[in-house]
Amino acid sequence: MNHTLQHKVAVITGGNSGIGLAAAKELVAREATVLITGRRKEAVYKAAAETGTIPFIADQASLEDIEKLKEELQERFGKIDILFINAGITGGFASIADVSVENFDSVMNINFRGAYFTLSKLIPLLSDGASVVILSSIVAATYHPNSSVYQASKAALNSIAKTAAAELASRNIRVNIISPGPHKTEVMKKAGLDATTLEQINDQLVNSIPLKKMGDPADIAKLVAYLSGPEAGFITGSEIIVDGGMML
Known part of the structure; x- marks a missing residue:
């Protein structure tokens, strides 16, 4: 048993699947x-x-739910030591000329607006010396066709994370970004793609990764734990890319 996070209170948005679920297992361990x-x-x-x-049932896109989450955390714990803002969606794929307002709002409301106000509303509960980890993506620095909204949402997220790191440094609160490349999660399946298309995309992705494999969410979980522990006490405002060399 690893005791490095004993007595710490952690909050994970979108903690019921994928990287969020893996992080939950790791932090509990x-x-x-x-x-x-x-x-x-x-x-x-x-x-x-x-x-x-x-x-705790909450939609990151809902400011009302974020407020209820804050109230629950205040009443139950009175503090947060680790905040992992993980919830996010890819949305549908379309060119800038064809993207719908509904798709734009859906992606931005969860990935950017919701993440922004989750951080904003929970800052008063963060302990001095707390760790905030924000899940972004390598797409924040890419410009692939038909993915403009998702890419823009993650780029915006990176910007506010770095600003938050500067604003919260006086309280020794560290804010860091993890930007994964392709990992074995259901995020693409949730975008509504069929099994054949998913298999083709996965094959293309693996071929484009120097290490020739998809990432494992458990590895991201260990990185979240590391950034939240005492060993990472001098790391803030950093973006850590975990992509098997894809961005080389």
């Missing part, structure tokens, strides 16, 4: 008390039972 959020009640409660975490 290091003896943190972990609360996970998500939109789907059944999935959140199942994940909580699986990981020994505390479930």
